[in-house]
Amino acid sequence: MEFAEESSPALAFEKDAFELTVEDVYDISYVIGRDLLKISSTGEEVSDLQFRIVRVLEMFEALVNKYNLSVEELKMERDNLKREVDRLVTERSSGPATQTAGPNQLLVDLTDPNRPRFTMQELKEVLQERNQLKAQLMVVQEELQLFKSGILPQAEPVMVDVDLDTPAATENSPPIVNDAKEERTTIGKLFSFRRK
Amino acid sequence: MAKKTYDLLFKLLLIGDSGVGKTCVLFRFSDDAFNTTFISTIGIDFKIKTVELQGKKIKLQIWDTAGQERFHTITTSYYRGAMGIMLVYDITNAKSFENISKWLRNIDEHANEDVERMLLGNKCDMEDKRVVQKTKGEQIAREHGIRFFETSAKANINIEKAFLTLAEDILRKTPVKEPNSENVDISSGGGVTGWKSKCCS
Numbered sequence: 001m002e003f004a005e006e007s008s009p010a011l012a013f014e015k016d017a018f019e020l021t022v023e024d025v026y027d028i029s030y031v032i033g034r035d036l037l038k039i040s041s042t043g044e045e046v047s048d049l050q051f052r053i054v055r056v057l058e059m060f061e062a063l064v065n066k067y068n069l070s071v072e073e074l075k076m077e078r079d080n081l082k083r084e085v086d087r088l089v090t091e092r093s094s095g096p097a098t099q100t101a102g103p104n105q106l107l108v109d110l111t112d113p114n115r116p117r118f119t120m121q122e123l124k125e126v127l128q129e130r131n132q133l134k135a136q137l138m139v140v141q142e143e144l145q146l147f148k149s150g151i152l153p154q155a156e157p158v159m160v161d162v163d164l165d166t167p168a169a170t171e172n173s174p175p176i177v178n179d180a181k182e183e184r185t186t187i188g189k190l191f192s193f194r195r196k
Numbered sequence: 197m198a199k200k201t202y203d204l205l206f207k208l209l210l211i212g213d214s215g216v217g218k219t220c221v222l223f224r225f226s227d228d229a230f231n232t233t234f235i236s237t238i239g240i241d242f243k244i245k246t247v248e249l250q251g252k253k254i255k256l257q258i259w260d261t262a263g264q265e266r267f268h269t270i271t272t273s274y275y276r277g278a279m280g281i282m283l284v285y286d287i288t289n290a291k292s293f294e295n296i297s298k299w300l301r302n303i304d305e306h307a308n309e310d311v312e313r314m315l316l317g318n319k320c321d322m323e324d325k326r327v328v329q330k331t332k333g334e335q336i337a338r339e340h341g342i343r344f345f346e347t348s349a350k351a352n353i354n355i356e357k358a359f360l361t362l363a364e365d366i367l368r369k370t371p372v373k374e375p376n377s378e379n380v381d382i383s384s385g386g387g388v389t390g391w392k393s394k395c396c397s
Contacts, residue, residue, distance in 0.1 A: 124270050127239045135257075138244055142201055 021068060025061045032057065202246055202255040206366050207277050208359075209307075211299055212284035213292040214263030217318040220349035221284060222260050225359050230350050237262040239270045247360060249367055256363060275306035280362045284316045287333075287346065288325040293317075296336060312365045313342040316358055321351035 009027035012020070036050055101107045108115050210218040219237050224230055226243040241260045246253055259278065261271040275281070283299050285292040296315070303313060317333040320326075330346055337344030343361060347354040 120269055123239055124273075127270065131240065131242055134242070146201070 018067075020064050022061060022065050025057065025064050028060075029054075029057045202253040204252060204367070204370065205255045205257060206279050206363055208256055208258045208280040208282065208362065209274060209278035210258065210260050210282050210284060211271070211302070212263055212282075212316075213286070213289070213295050216263065216284045216286040216289065216292050217349050218263065218282075218284050219260050221282075221316065221318060221347060221355060221358075222258055224349040224352055224355045226258070228352075230352075232350075236264065239267050240274055245359075247363060249360065249364055252367070254363055254367065256359065258359075272302060272306045275303065275311075276308060278307055278311055279366050280312040280314065281307060282314050282316055282358070282362065284318050285328070285333075286319050287317045287328045287330075288319050288322050290327045293328045293332070300340060310369070312362060312369070313340070314358065314362050314365075315340075315342055315344045317344070317346040319348060319350070320346040320353060321348040 009030050012024040012027040013031070015024060032053060036053065039046060106116075210222060212218055214236065215234065219235075219241075220230060222243055226245045237260055239262050243258050243260065244255060245258065246255045248254070259274050261267070261274065281303055283296060283303070285296055287293075300313075303311065315333065315337045317328060317330065320330075333344055333346065343365070345354045345358045345361075347358055349355060
C-alpha cells in the first residue's frame with residue numbers, strides 16, 4: 001500500500017509535457033517537496049534553493065493551467081464551428097437556399113447539369129450564326145430548285161476543276177516528300193560511313 | 197449569286213409576351229400547320245415566305261422573337277432592321293394585353309420611325325377562356341393608329357390576312373422602281389444590314 005501511495009504522485013514525472021494537468025503539477029510539487037525535506041542540511045543556501053524551487057513550481061502551475069484552459073477554449077470553438085458547418089450543409093441540401101444571395105444575384109448549383117453556363121453575348125453569336133446559315137441554306141435550296149427546273153443553265157465547271165485540283169496536288173506531294181526523305185537518309189548513311 | 201426569284205424583300209418582326217402564340221402564328225403562315233406542344237423560342241429565329249402582291253413577288257423574312265424578358269437585349273437588336281412589326285397578345289391572358297404599352301414603347305425606342313405596326317389578338321378560337329374583349333383591342337389599336345386583327349393560329353383565322361395586309365401596307369410605302377437584284381438582301385441573318393431602299397446599280 002505504501003509503495004502504491006508513494007508511486008502514484010511520482011507517475012506525473014513520466015507524463016507527456018502537453019498532457020499535464022494542474023493536479024499533476026501538485027503531484028510533482030508534492031514529490032519534490034518531500035525530497036527536499038529529506039535533505040537534512042539547514043543552511044541558508046538550501047532554503048534559498050527551496051524558495052526558488054517553489055517559485056518555479058508556481059510558475060509551472062500557472063503555465064499548465066493557462067495551457068489547459070486554452071486547449072479547452074479551442075476545443076469548444078472547434079465544436080461550435082463544426083456544428084455551424086453541419087447546420088449549413090443540411091440547410092443547403094434540404095432546399096434551394098436563397099438567403100446567401102443578394103437581391104440581384106443568382107445562386108448557381110454547380111452540380112446541376114442544367115445550370116446556366118453561357119453569356120448573353122455567346123448566345124447572341126450562336127443565334128446569329130444559326131440564322132445566317134439558315135438564310136444561306138435557303139438561298140442554296142432556291143438555286144438548286146432553279147437548276148433542277150432548268151431555268152438556269154448548268155454552271156461552268158471551273159469551280160469544280162479548281163476544287164479537284166487541290167486534293168490532287170496534295171496527293172502528289174507526299175511521294176515527293178518521301179523521295180526527299182529517302183535521299184536524305186541515303187546521304188546520311190554515306191556521311192556516317194565517311195565519318196567512321 | 198443566282199437570279200432572284202422575287203422582286204422585293206420585306207423584313208417583318210413578331211413581338212409580344214411569352215406564350216401568346218407568336219411562333220404558332222408564324223408557323224401557320226409559313227407552313228400552314230399547327231403544333232400544340234409549347235416550345236419557348238430561344239432568342240430569335242426566322243422563317244421565309246414568298247407572297248405575290250400587285251404582280252410583285254415579295255419575299256417575307258419574318259423574325260420570330262422570344263417573349264421572355266431574359267432575351268430582351270438580343271431581341272431588341274433586331275427591331276432596327278424590321279419594316280413591319282406584329283405585336284401579338286393572347287385574348288385569354290389579360291397580362292399580355294396590359295403589356296401592349298410596354299411593347300409599343302420598345303418599338304418607339306428600338307425600331308425605325310416609319311416601321312409599319314400591327315396588333316394581333318391571338319387564340320380567338322378559345323372563346324370560353326376569353327378575358328380581353330375584342331372592343332378593347334380595337335380601341336387600343338385605334339388610339340395608336342395601327343391595324344388590328346383577332347387571329348387564331350390553331351383554327352387558321354385571319355393569319356394570312358394579317359400578314360398580307362401588313363405586307364401591302366409596306367408595299368404602299370415602297371417607292372416604285374424597276375426590280376433590281378441589288379436592292380434585295382437575304383443573307384443578312386443578324387438583322388444588322390437593313391433593307392436598302394435606295395437603288396444603287
